[in-house]
Amino acid sequence: MSDIYNAAEIVLDQAVRLKDKIALIHSGGTMSYGEFMSLVNRSANAFSALGIGRGDRVGLMLKDSPLYCAAFLGLVKAGAVAIPLNPRLPVANYVSIFTAASLSLVVAEREHAAMLSEAQHLNATRMLASFGDGETLERLVVDAPEGFTAAPTHRNDPAFWLFSSGTTGSPKGIIHSHASCADGGKLLREVIGADEHAVVLHTSKLFFTYSLDNAFLGPINIGAATVLNESWPEPEQIVEQAAKYRPSVVFSVPTFYRRLLNLGAESLAPLRKVTHFYSAGERLPDAIALAWREAVGREIHSCYGMSESHTNALACFPGRQPLGATGLPLPGVEVRLLDTAGQAVGTGEPGVMWIRHPSLALGYDNPQTSAKAFSDGWFCTGDLFIRNGEGYYYHQGRADELLRIAGQWVKPAEVEEVVLADARLREAACVVVPDKDGFDRLALFVVGADPGEAKSIAEARCENGLPQYSRPKWISEVGELPRTPTGKIQRFRLRELLLGQISK
Template identity: 25%
Template sequence: MNLSSQLSLTVKEYSNKPAIIFEGTETSYLQLEGAINKFASSLNELGISKGDHVAVVLGNSPYFIISLYGAIRAGATVIPINPIYTPDEIAYIINNGDVKAVITLDLLLPLFEKMEAVLPTVGHIIICETPPNENKADLDITKLNIFTKLKSFTKMLSVGKAQFEGPVLNDDDVAVILYTSGTTGKPKGAMLTHQNLYSNAIDTANYLEITNSDIVVTTLPMFHVFCLTVSLNAPLMNGATLLVVPRFSPEIIFNLVKKYEATVFAGVPTMYNFLLQFDQANKADLKSLRICISGGASMPVALLNGFEQKFDVMVSEGYGLSEASPVTCFNPLDRPRKAGSIGTSIVNVENKVVNELGEELPPNQVGELIVKGPNVMKGYYKMPEETAATIRDGWLYTGDLAKKDEDGYFYIVDRKKDMIIVGGYNVYPREVEEVLYNHEDVIEVAVLGIPDPNFGEAVKCFVVVKNKQITEEILLDYCKEHIAKYKVPNSIEFLEELPKNTTGKILRRALKDQVLQK
């Protein structure tokens, strides 16, 4: 079984029920199935066949859902990409991922025109049309160098076949490749198979008791694995309705939850903080919610308690990572929730805390969290050595330090890696450092995460420069050209030299202590 075939079974049972509500428009399960078939058959006509890679560079919309399931049904492997990435970041993923076709918004055509010379494998750019508005510049696409590669998403639906049988999808075939930031500074493509995604969607839906009566607020970014499984695939497998929100805003969320009587909300701690701080809201605004789900980063206990007290709705915190499709733990609904914990292992997934030798530790001892189950990735795309280092004897080594209590509840203690989490997004210091090292006036640089009241963490940068005329603004502008906005340092501090140990290694801990003492 896989996502595509399970969705078809769901359609037979709930054909006239809304699958999607987007900006006031409802799409039934039967209509969604028809659109998926038409898009899949049109991809097939373009020459996209089993095993080909298709990039989806879109935000939250029915376009994304139809693209995802349509490409999967056609037998392709989907590579979701954050549409706010810079041309450098997008081009790297497309080239490394051997992408043959890209699905994106017409608003991003100037960006792809700029990248045209560095995307040799891309034969088709499928554009999703957006309505005219004052922010949309007039663009004569016939004058673009990429014009011959352009295809209309709308036209593909209009000429596609409502009935389409794609190739046989095997459990071990790669369905999605999710690029995650790596410690080397370049993203790694986690290969998730049909079995990985299907099993995690079904097990998550069952664990969270998602049924056809649920209306799930889908405001997390769909290109991120948290949304992909928890707020998109899991609900669709069980006949729930997706209330798709293109952009998170506390006011919009409160209005939509109230209007449609939504029952499930999933978000990162930053979102909960903004909802809690929204003065105009009260308990009545979220009274229809039966559960809130938090992930992406550890949720401060004070925030969790404050949110639950104000809105009288339980927050179930969980844990996952791209390499595990992603969910491994959630606080259970049938037993007491423990604030500060990521809960217990979901069904069919085993979590374990081990020492450096891979031996399981007794309760309340800190070690590395490792994971095993049908949700664990096949490996990293074209990176056998990294795969072998991460998956050992069937266990996925997460790199996160954790402990387990006597009741089987896990707690994340710290991150073994130097990853910074900004509003639920992963930022690796080295990725930012390498960008700054490319600046001709930068001698040394160290990046670390510091506490931030709104986004959990912020990126802090320390640099040593040759030219004393270089300002913080100049370096920040340089960063904005090369990395996504959320990775750009919140602040840059200039030093005469960086603290180092006797071997010359930069002492991040000393820098962090220096920040905390101020």
Template identity: 30%
Template sequence: MEVLSSNTGSVNHTLTPNEINISGEADFFRLQRGISTNFNIVDEILHRSQSVRKDKCALSSSSGDINWGQLQKYIYQYQSVLAKLDIQPGDRVAIVAFDSSEMAVVVLSLMFRGCVVVMINPMVDTAGIVMQVSASKATTIITDDEYETSAFDGEIRRISLSTVSSLYDTLDLSAVDYRFKCNTTPFTPCFGVFTSGSTGTPKLAIHYHQDILVALTRYADQVLDIRRNDVVFCASRLSFAFGLQNMFLALLNSASYIFPPREIDTHSLRSVIEKGGTSIMFAVPRVYDMVLSGANDTGQRLSTLRLCISAGEPLSESTFKTWKAAFGLDIVDSLGSTEVFSTYISNFPGSSKIGATGKLIPGFQAKLLNSEGNPCRVDEAGVLWIRGASVITHYDGKAPDPELFQDGWFCTNDVFRQDIDNNYYFVGRNNDMIKINGLWVSPLEIEQTLLSMSEIAQAAVVSLTRADGSRSIKACIVLSEGKKAPTLSEIKDYCKASLAPWKHPHFVEYAKDLPKTATGKLARHTLRREVVSNSAL
């Protein structure tokens, strides 16, 4: 049997694929692609970029740009810095910092060294950061200078990015070993990302070096056609799987990558896109809406854009059509998840179907199962299960949950239907679905209808249980600025005009804002708890 060397801690162990808990799909991908048993994803970036013009921009942020010649040298030079800090291959290092070119160099250097880099969203509150740092099992945390040391466990060593930079400034560059190689394999743990926490406590997904290559060959090569002269911008930070994936897809294609500004608003977005010469844009739908809010001033100045990709939330028909009318480009909707890392369902440029999340990307397997656990018929809604070479087998630190992980399959808990042309349509989250008088109702369907009312800026729908055990629907609404609240009767009539007669709110509550996770998604579990505690039916 072929054996692989995997770094666990600072000691190298020789393990079989089964012992390092990889799926059969992952090992088949390695054999199919002819990936060496000595493999490092950052080394792959360096190898692919050897012929790139050295003065060409590789990474760009508000703090400055780093060209390809600098990046190639920095990754080797920073090995000496990491050695001075006693950060060794196999160590887990948590990163709590806003995106910047300098932070990305540290992340890439750690991965090149064979460390496991756990990305933590700097926008999470202090309690959340402390929880995630603890869950990461990191021995070292690297942060922006502004983070307080007192919040973290005394056993965890905290290093600021400025300390790392200062050590680099004192480095004897003549002593740098440019032949450094770390003993990593396709299945050496490479990075960890936490789930969004929109349905509860965030969970940590650890991915291997090979998983990034899966995203490149399965998704980017078949769907995106990223070129060396492309300038790629992603509005999601590296602490999100979507942001981390897209930086790697750009670098593996020797393109240029632009990081999002710390504060994302209409002005900063337009500035990044226009001044940076962005040709490919990745963003969640609400970011496209932000850009559109300044479309009257922007006009055709976004002419460098050639490809726009959306993920993370359902893309509304209104946003798709308005963007198309303003800039002449489709927004290519898609779906990925932290547990898979790679995008696995997507529309294709030039053939986007409005309302559809897309089609299954070749190389992944999918199945829709109904409430009885049977395969769904055409247009029957069911829970999506996904299988592929980059799918994790369990959450870090937890035993595999058979309700989520089965024989290489992962249960997304997203409810979809598939039409006769194999397009997937998002219906809602499985645990968000509401049964009214024996009929299933998708909160998303009602929410999207409510959001088409000019008076409504935000809307969320939750279910309530009446005293007799029956279920009802409550809409939580944030009004558009300066608008008068519509009555419950007006809301019901508006919903009934375009939806089935039972798909409407029975109650309505107006709020100043709706609870969000640190990723900006609606925190439904928090909203449900607040609504139930405030309601008496």
């Protein structure tokens, strides 16, 4: 039996059989599986003509489009390594990313050239525009031949890198294999039972792991159709697309579901025909889940994954969504909850989640960082969970945010849940901050529907709904919470904000 294993070949395995079926829905119309397979092959030839070969790493900072999807799989098919790049990072991060990845080439929209110039010059990285005048990827692909023989790669050869979203600091390079790449669509296949008749609509960008899996590699892997948005979609646009394309599955994040709810129940009528809604990126507040059920008549199901696992690790199955639950382990995923001494915790007790996952990354680009998080096939997520008697896992925040006050465990997630039960508060984030004496205390940041009222509302909610030891020492109203481009709250920035105020 041959040990040759090329993920692009596997992901596109159904393309010949489905050559006339729609694969991609985009601003220019639709693209069939046959047309997409041709575009992937021509992309692979275009990169090969540029001297890109096995193991070469190529950054992609393109709008979500057929060319982006074809470039990604074309690189994988050629044996190179595709690296999606987030266009909303601080400029300084690109210098470290270019250096860490030793990029042979970066393909980017012209609008990003100035932002990437420092990283390009310091690393002497070759740049190629995606569209426009002169030499561009688009022109090279148009002129490239359609036939391409996949590189003889193996299961554990690198296929793509991801850079973490930066919720806890600088992004880390995460190396994924061809086996991981080919596993795309785990939730679609094993949880929803979706097939080639599915239509997927999503609200996040493809450089975000959540969408790379569930809205690109996953749908293509099962022969479904997926809707691409070149720009960051607005709620009104998603409703229009739901009416036009009649998706069966919608993937979004809690903040976007809240924005959709702000349109009003009548405006959400096209979404009532969607069969499955999923949410990830951060914990779905109960208030949003209940409001969505009331407005749309459907449940938002939670799922949980990370850049290190590529595909989802936990999810709630259709018709089985306990309020507040993150989910159950997907088939083939093993989960442990451990305390600070590395011992398993009991039912209802908080523990740090370790996972063993079929599509787990090979590791980080930094071996020392890898050694701290990857061990004997297991990965430490750094996230805190409890497991109930029925086996459901409930996300409790980051492990470094759990603290004990007066002998009692205090969980920031519970504080957030209590204050967000009041509809006058739009968002809340509770973080652990040391006081002047070095003792860890809770700090709560809230965003109100009406500016100027959020702090007093939150104070009343905490006083009436929390035991004294769980109440935040500091409550601050802010205009908005700092977030990564993928929508996750940057809690470390909130800590920095308060520490700066305390030190004055």
